[in-house]
Amino acid sequence: MKPPSFEYHVPGDVDEAVGLLAELGEDAKAIAGGQSLVPMLALRLANPEHLVDLRRLDGLRGVEERGGTVRIGAGTTQAAVARSAGVARSVPLMARATPLIGHFQIRNRGTVGGSLAHADAAAEYPAVVLALDAELQAVSPRGTRTIPAAGFFTGLWSTALDEDELLTAIDFPVRRGRSGFAIEEFARRGGDFAIAGAAVALELDDAGRVARCGIGLFGLGSTPLRAPAAEAAATGAALADIDPDELGRTAIGELDAVPADLHASADHRAHVGAVVVARAWRRAAEEAGRRAAEEAGHRAAEEAANG
Template sequence: MKAAPFAYHRPDTVAEAAQMLGEFGEDAKILAGGQSLVPMLAMRLTHFAHLIDISRIGELTGIDLVDGQVAVRAATPHALVGMDDEVADSVPLLTLATPHIGHFQIRTRGTLGGAVAHADPAAEYAAVALALDAHIDAVSTRGDRAIAAADFFTGLWETSLAPDEILTAVRFPVWSGRCGFAVEEFARRHGDFAIAGAVVALEVDGEDRVTRCGIGLLGLGSTPLRGTDGERAVVGERLSDIGADEIGRVTLAALSDVPADLQGSASYRRRVGAAMVSRALTSAIAQVTSEEMIHA
């Protein structure tokens, strides 16, 4: 199939893009890398009278470390995020998540901002944003706004962005000290959407007690989710006392609406999701302990 006719616009600045979006309203859609939007248009799953291409706006590309946060601007490609040394040192979960996103061609063209704004249930960067308490920056002709990741994802391909707002950057907090990070997901083939997956971040004190835990879940709801019950079960526990399999079960038990589709039933997804949480938690704990052995 081919996409329905639309008018194509390529502004030179964010201000110009915001003005266009405000003028065209709900008849317009922002186009970044196009790796999710273009297939949907081609299959006529959606249609917009106007596409506003922001991929070549220079101020929307780049990565900055400011005030204990790594700010990834919206049009920054996945591949650049995955290769950036600053990201690897400051927000390892982004580096670990990037290879799971599609294939190399998709990572070269797709953008972090586009992936987060698309709010796909199996989106890796969205799960990382939730686990790390990231903030999403948005702009419109009415001004700027910062949205907590916890308030951003509202449903299947839906976010709390207003129709006239453009996502301009995602700011990921830097976790310092004794930390462990891991990403685990299961798909039929590498590059396919995850049937289920988990990202885990741990912060540990000098007595091996978990002081902070973030768990982001993929493919286990109508939108990316946070595994809050699992987080609460981990915080305050010594690493040696944590039963990863039990944390996986606790995390999935709290989910009331796990989807079922051609990839698997809801009960199957629950089992796989619990296993992914367990594996990611085990890997994050191993990272903390192995780094201690290296520096001993």
């Protein structure tokens, strides 16, 4: 099918883009890489009268570390995230999620902000920002506001962004030291949306107990989700006392409903969901434990050197 007719706008800066969105209201749609919106237009799942193209907005692109925060511009392509040494070092969960997104042609055009604003429940980035407690920056004629990831995804393909707001950047807390990160998903073919997936971020305290953990779920509801009961069960416990399989069952057991579709029944998706949570937890826990052991070894060596 061909997309419906629309009027095309190419603003030169963020202020102009926001002004167009405010002026045109619900009849306008912002387009970045177009990897989600263009197929929706072709299938007539979206029918905007105006498209506001963000490709000339250089200020929306780039990665910048600011003290304890890494800011990724909303217009940064997924391929650029994959190439960024700063992201790999300071936000490794984003770096590890990126190769799972579609194919390299999609990642060359698709943007971080486009994926988040599209809010597909089976996409990787939304679950990652939830697991990491990221903050999303949005601008409108009224100014800039910060939206916590936990309050950003409001429903199927819907977010907390107002019609005249533009997503400009995402701020990620830098988590180093005794931390571990992993993302696991199951899809029928490489590049397909996941039937179920999980992103895990955890940190250990000096005693080797879980000080903080975030478990983001995708493909398991109408929105990307957190698993608060599983997170609460793990927090404060020693890694050796946590059964990853039981944690996976807890994460899935707290869901109100698991969707069924042509790709998987609800029971199958729930079973796979529990498995990928357990796998992601094991990998993240192994990394956190290894880093804790390395840190303890360095500390012991320093103490020995200092006599």
